Amino acid sequence: MSLTNASPEQAARAAKISSRTLATLPTSARNAALDAIHDALAAARDEILAANARDLELAKKSAASGELSGSILKRIDLSRKGKFDDMLQGIKDVLELEDPVGRVDLRTELDDGLILQRQTCPIGVLLIIFEARPEVIANIASLAIKSANAAILKGGKESTESFKAISTVISKALASTEVPNDSIQLVTTRDAVDPLLELSQYIDLVIPRGSNELVSYCQKKAHMPVLGHADGLCHIYIHSDASPEMAVNVVVDSKTDYPAACNSVETLLVHEEVLETVLPAVAEALINKGVTLRCDSQSKAAIAKHIKSDLLEDASDKDYNTEFLDLILAIRTIPSSAAVDEAIHHINTHGSHHTDCIITASKQVADHFSNGIDSACKFWNCSTRFCDGMRFGFGTEVGISTNKVHARGPVGLEGLMIHEYRLEGSGQGAAMYGDGGRQYKHKKLSLT
Amino acid sequence: MSLTNASPEQAARAAKISSRTLATLPTSARNAALDAIHDALAAARDEILAANARDLELAKKSAASGELSGSILKRIDLSRKGKFDDMLQGIKDVLELEDPVGRVDLRTELDDGLILQRQTCPIGVLLIIFEARPEVIANIASLAIKSANAAILKGGKESTESFKAISTVISKALASTEVPNDSIQLVTTRDAVDPLLELSQYIDLVIPRGSNELVSYCQKKAHMPVLGHADGLCHIYIHSDASPEMAVNVVVDSKTDYPAACNSVETLLVHEEVLETVLPAVAEALINKGVTLRCDSQSKAAIAKHIKSDLLEDASDKDYNTEFLDLILAIRTIPSSAAVDEAIHHINTHGSHHTDCIITASKQVADHFSNGIDSACKFWNCSTRFCDGMRFGFGTEVGISTNKVHARGPVGLEGLMIHEYRLEGSGQGAAMYGDGGRQYKHKKLSLT
Incomplete structure (x- = not known):
């Protein structure tokens, strides 16, 4: 060096x-x-x-x-x-x-x-x-x-x-x-x-x-490729069939485990039908941890029925495009008519394609959500904070990438590698093959 | 559409x-x-x-x-x-x-x-x-x-x-x-x-x-990644132990099979010791196919002892940096003192990191050459023209890449793909793990 x-x-x-x-x-x-x-x-x-x-x-x-x-x-x-x-x-x-x-x-x-x-x-x-x-x-x-x-x-x-x-x-x-x-x-x-x-x-x-x-x-x-991510605007969507306990655990961990991290949640999307059943418990747990909640009118009204707190605020449009990196969470209601598709649309439009999560009891709904979102990491019923090279078992983390080529998501040593081809012959020329000549075998060999 | x-x-x-x-x-x-x-x-x-x-x-x-x-x-x-x-x-x-x-x-x-x-x-x-x-x-x-x-x-x-x-x-x-x-x-x-x-x-x-x-x-x-290669300045290096017949076959195919292709050879490097033994036969076969040979003085003198031809010319420095895409081949002598390392140095300095080939009877020499060159495709005893997605058995070819990230060499459908991570949990938060808490298992599972 x-x-x-x-x-x-x-x-x-x-x-x-x-x-x-x-x-x-x-x-x-x-x-x-x-x-x-x-x-x-x-x-x-x-x-x-x-x-x-x-x-x-x-x-x-x-x-x-x-x-x-x-x-x-x-x-x-x-x-x-x-x-x-x-x-x-x-x-x-x-x-x-x-x-x-x-x-x-x-x-x-x-x-x-x-x-x-x-x-x-x-x-x-x-x-x-x-x-x-x-x-x-x-x-x-x-x-x-x-x-x-x-x-x-x-x-x-x-x-x-x-x-x-x-x-x-x-x-x-x-x-x-x-x-x-x-x-x-x-x-x-x-x-x-x-x-x-x-x-x-x-x-x-x-x-x-x-x-x-x-x-x-x-x-x-840069005139060469850049590996990394500028933003980590992660979402959690609570579906209509979500367990209240699971929602509380996952959302609280995603927001409060380390708010300054890129894999912390910044926006919570809540299915209209569970505003009164699941959201109040989630909101209470967050407020107890000191999290400010910036809500649309529907979700705010639902929470306000159960909790009085200075930490309950009105959201502006800008809040849904903001990576707070702090104890602040934007909350938006997803109308039951569009349900999962509206959550997908919100995430693809406002998100940073980093890590997004759904809380649902249904594998079918989870798959539909994961197929629809354009994110490096698609989580189901667990904290967004798991998006990490060490936690994924890579032994190290070079960074987290939201690129669409080379490496995406948490990047281990593998992301510092590319491949080369080696071809070993015995005098062959390309003109020997094709019409009237030899045919390629293309036989897959074992790797060892 | x-x-x-x-x-x-x-x-x-x-x-x-x-x-x-x-x-x-x-x-x-x-x-x-x-x-x-x-x-x-x-x-x-x-x-x-x-x-x-x-x-x-x-x-x-x-x-x-x-x-x-x-x-x-x-x-x-x-x-x-x-x-x-x-x-x-x-x-x-x-x-x-x-x-x-x-x-x-x-x-x-x-x-x-x-x-x-x-x-x-x-x-x-x-x-x-x-x-x-x-x-x-x-x-x-x-x-x-x-x-x-x-x-x-x-x-x-x-x-x-x-x-x-x-x-x-x-x-x-x-x-x-x-x-x-x-x-x-x-x-x-x-x-x-x-x-x-x-x-x-x-x-x-x-x-x-x-x-x-x-x-x-x-x-x-472009503000986004570009997949491809601007140049295809491919080399063949004939080592001192190369078989004359193999050298003739591989070089002639690499140059004349389709001269306008990016995987055609443009510069031939010849070990000093085989200027008189291997090179004349290669030169004669190329000249018979109408290939102009642009030579340094040593290689030209060696060829001229055996062949008189208008197609024998003096090389300028520029020729070693030129992708002719035509029936023209630059030839340079590699002094026996430096041997493979000088060939490697020439290729890394003048080449386009596309496809480069060595002709040698020795696996040890071939490995040394392949380890040293910074090329997407490293060939031993076969035509540079094999650098092709169809010939490699990919079924199709999206292009040939000399990039150092994402895809390199002939690119099949795989080059149009990236990966995503899906994590399926049951309510876990990251704070549950670590000092005094749960430990990760990181158990590799079978892929099916």
Whole structure:
């Protein structure tokens, strides 16, 4: 890993060149590099925490003058209990993952002695832009090396000292391994981002990890594909046959487990017939957790019959297009005449195609709902918060994608891979086949 | 299918809306639509050929005045022997393909009664831009319907009358099926392309099928992903242990089977040690087929000892960066000191990451070469011309991609699909799991 002072073009070209070496290294060499990074970071704990303390000092001043929010302060602080150890454990966790490189997923005998094979391979060079949390750099470097991708990293300026310290340690650790130093580079200046986003001849994929603004910016500016999602405007639709208890549990968890997360619910759609039966219990549980409810007139009237609360408000149209990321929930009534189809229409029109959920006792209704919505994740009777790479069992999460190509939903290491075809022949030419000539066999072969 | 006079935005929005209906149709409904299209086109043969004759009439005038090449004339002509029947058969072939929608490729028990499933689904709305061959419209409409994607089609202006006639027939045929008419739309004005390329809120993927210029244009202008390749600058490297006979067969086929194709070889790299032993036979066979050889001084001298020919020329630097698409081949000597690594370096620097081949008797050398090159297709001892969806056994070819994400190499129906996650629960919330709570099982389930 190098803390690069090179121009963006030089850095990107160096990354591209080193990516070809990285792509040819065996599993053992990549895992050895992860071990080396782990041990070096463990040994350098004091100097890294000292650098982090300098970031924190500056950040506290900014916070005091109101330039920085308190939540960012918390994110920067690497000395909080367990955080450094979690960072180290994260590297070990990535190390333990199955090697994603060279997995054969198709083998076909085109003809005698003409064997086609498709296998996974790294994408090449990743540009990963993230925000203030200093431990993210170790996580991302690990994911890149594990997946044999070169990576250019740009972290938030609030953690510059921490990033520099960590990258210096990683750089020294890599020097004793087969992983080329240029395959992981840290850029520290904001100015470098725009030129990097244009270097599609060297950089194959951009992964912004952070705010909506950051992702939208990359999506607009990048000349290469961007993996991610700008918005997480998730819905839950409570159907007429929903169990009140299940509705309470799922909605409360989806809204309050971690309101700032992209997979938290933002709009609740409620079938007209259960406004009086299911909704009041849901509303009461939410209000008890401090959630403000912004309701259309019908749902508000139904709730108001049971509960008096300052947290009961009128919704405006804008609320149904807003990702609150806070303890606020928009509620809308779905007329019984249109039922599921109106819920589908609302979600496809107002949603962000991230995660949407139905609560119903009927599999038929759930399937109709899931077929109709255009979402990466379609949930039935469970919290939207389960949309997550770790919870899905991927071992790690590179991000959550709402793209319609390559990777969609929670993305594990698989999302950092593409495939290549290898064809092994014995002198064949295409002109030998066809009219009057040889015929292709196209015989599927076992993968091992 | 509608021949749309709507604005690009109206057309794209209508396509997006209809794509949700299309996505929910069962296999049988999509196949019935393909049958209906097939039968309607067969019944309308005379009126379509009459429209095609009008295109041909105009094209002949343009050809006479030198505005249009003779090869385009040939491509427009749908009345050539077998062409119309091939178009009809193509629809049946697509119909017979396995349904790509709803294939489950991951099932995991996250916990008791919390089952995750990943399954394939259509991408949504495709924008497909193609050139003059009128039969392509039927092929593309079939692929879109089979894969449950809506599509906006824009064909080359030389075949406008043919496209209009075919799309009118398809439109009438679809009216009696469950496939929404707006799911396949034809736009006929060149002006519509630029605005369409910006409508990323409605259009999910652009597939340009045609010249390098067309693909490059789309790659530069499109706000959504583009599937394809601008260049096909393919290489063959003849290693020191190559069999002369195999080298002759593979190189001649790669260059002369269809020189205008993207998978034809453009540069031949020859190990220094076989300049006198293998190269002369290869050169002679190529010259006998009328191929001009543009050589560096070493390879030219070696060939000139055996053959005198006007087709033997000096290469300039530019020749090693040129996709000739013609009976021209650049030849360069690889010094024995660097051997395979120099060939790899040349290919990664000058190539287009499409298809590159090595001729060698050694599996170890072939693997080293294939690991080192950054190409979608890595061939060993066989013609580069095998890089093709039909030859690979995919049943069809949507295009050949040199992208590093989503689809790479020859792309079949699979390239028109993405996946979605479905999670079926029984009231679970994420807060139930973790410290002191329940643990995830992450048990892999069988796919059926």
